[in-house]
Amino acid sequence: DAGVTQSPTHLIKTRGQQVTLRCSPKSGHDTVSWYQQALGQGPQFIFQYYEEEERQRGNFPDRFSGHQFPNYSSELNVNALLLGDSALYLCASSPGGPRGSNQPQHFGDGTRLSIL
Amino acid sequence: DQQVKQNSPSLSVQEGRISILNCDYTNSMFDYFLWYKKYPAEGPTFLISISSIKDKNEDGRFTVFLNKSAKHLSLHIVPSQPGDSAVYFCAASPRNSGYALNFGKGTSLLVTP
Numbered sequence: 001d002a003g004v005t006q007s008p009t010h011l012i013k014t015r016g017q018q019v020t021l022r023c024s025p026k027s028g029h030d031t032v033s034w035y036q037q038a039l040g041q042g043p044q045f046i047f048q049y050y051e052e053e054e055r056q057r058g059n060f061p062d063r064f065s066g067h068q069f070p071n072y073s074s075e076l077n078v079n080a081l082l083l084g085d086s087a088l089y090l091c092a093s094s095p096g097g098p099r100g101s102n103q104p105q106h107f108g109d110g111t112r113l114s115i116l
Numbered sequence: 117d118q119q120v121k122q123n124s125p126s127l128s129v130q131e132g133r134i135s136i137l138n139c140d141y142t143n144s145m146f147d148y149f150l151w152y153k154k155y156p157a158e159g160p161t162f163l164i165s166i167s168s169i170k171d172k173n174e175d176g177r178f179t180v181f182l183n184k185s186a187k188h189l190s191l192h193i194v195p196s197q198p199g200d201s202a203v204y205f206c207a208a209s210p211r212n213s214g215y216a217l218n219f220g221k222g223t224s225l226l227v228t229p
Contacts (some may be wrong), residue, residue, distance in 0.1 A: 004159070033217075035219075040221065042205050042219030042220050042221045043205070043217070043219045044219070048216060056215060058216060090160070104150060104165060105162070106162065107152075107159035107160045107161070108159050109158050109159045110159055
């Protein structure tokens with residue numbers, strides 16, 4: 001049973017470019033969340049998708065956007081990249097349902113994004 | 117503003133002894149608390165959780181204690197093993213674990229033989 005998978009593993013971009021990160025949730029999970037983890041910090045919540053809609057959003061600018069597909073997979077898009085966007089981007093999935101649940105979120109291994 | 121705080125960046129414990137990792141939170145609306153373990157180059161792995169209606173939850177060698185009045189929780193690992201060496205993150209949610217998690221900065225645990 002595959003867990004949460006993310007691609008690519010590493011990515012190098014330059015300032016001003018745009019990037020798309022991808023996530024496939026664990027089998028049976030319908031809710032996908034994205035987190036940003038800067039060096040030496042804990043993961044910070046970006047947003048969550050359920051039923052192809054953004055259900056919750058953290059304190060991130062509009063340059064960060066996402067999408068969820070009918071098969072529950074998800075993409076994170078970041079426009080106009082800044083040096084400060086360099087971080088590990090983590091995707092997490094859970095069997096949330098309409099009200100969420102107390103099932104813990106399962107994380108992928110992340111995409112390491114470096115901005116030059 | 118950091119709503120979940122892990123004030124000890126690192127902890128070193130001998131194999132076989134108890135490891136105690138602490139976490140404080142400021143938001144009284146938090147209702148569900150989790151601990152995750154993270155090895156280098158891997159994503160966080162869920163360890164154990166507790167809801168605000170309980171003050172203790174056990175799972176094998178891992179026990180989480182919650183003191184709501186003090187807004188404090190702790191993770192006890194007994195006995196500690198070298199394979200437990202990792203970064204431990206405390207996380208909290210105002211609803212349930214399926215919603216946005218607020219994480220602390222983590223505590224790096226080293227268990228020495």
